[in-house]
Amino acid sequence: MGHLEPSGRKFTSAVGALDRSAGIAAASGAELVVFHPGFLLGRSREDAITAVVEQLETLRERLERKERAVPFGIEVMGRVRDLGSVDDVLEISRRTTWVRPVLDFAHMHATSDGAFLDVEPFAEALEAADAVLEPGRPVPHPLLGHRVREPKRDEALPYGEGTLRADPLRERSPASSALQR
Secondary structure, eight states: OOOOTTTTTHHHHHHHHHHHHHHHHHHHHHEEEEEOOOOOSSEEEEEEEEHHHHHHHHHHHHHHHHTTOOOEEEOOOTTTSSSSSSHHHHHHHHHHHEEEOOOOOHHHHTTTTOTTTTTHHHHHHHHHHHHHHHHOOOOOOOOOOSSSEEETOOOOOOSSSSOOGGGGOOOOOOOOOOOGG
């Protein structure tokens, strides 16, 4: 989403893939279709976010006509220069009623130079995502599903071989109310 030419080949291909995925999700009872937000493509972050939101609304209308209007999840990306930071994902989710933030802690660990070592960064991210979700809705967060790009290294490692650990998600503290549910 967020293509420069909303009628171009890349946009049409992306919409078709999301439409098919929504059809499969609707038919199989899946809870969420997760996608990446796109790229800045030389635009300001605000202009790119606006383009994504507008194109998502057009996609939603198409899916509703086909009875495929399942919830979507927008995943935090793993590159600092791309669209898809935590703030970008939260803003896109805030501007739509059917797109949820998906916190990819592996990506967030990489783009924060390895900040996800203690409970606080996890709790802050979960609390921020909670603020844009309807009450009682869990925050999707894939943690161990793929390789983890290590900060300041040009490689991705299997979970357990780098510095990211799930242990802080088990910790309880007054500052981590989002982790306590």
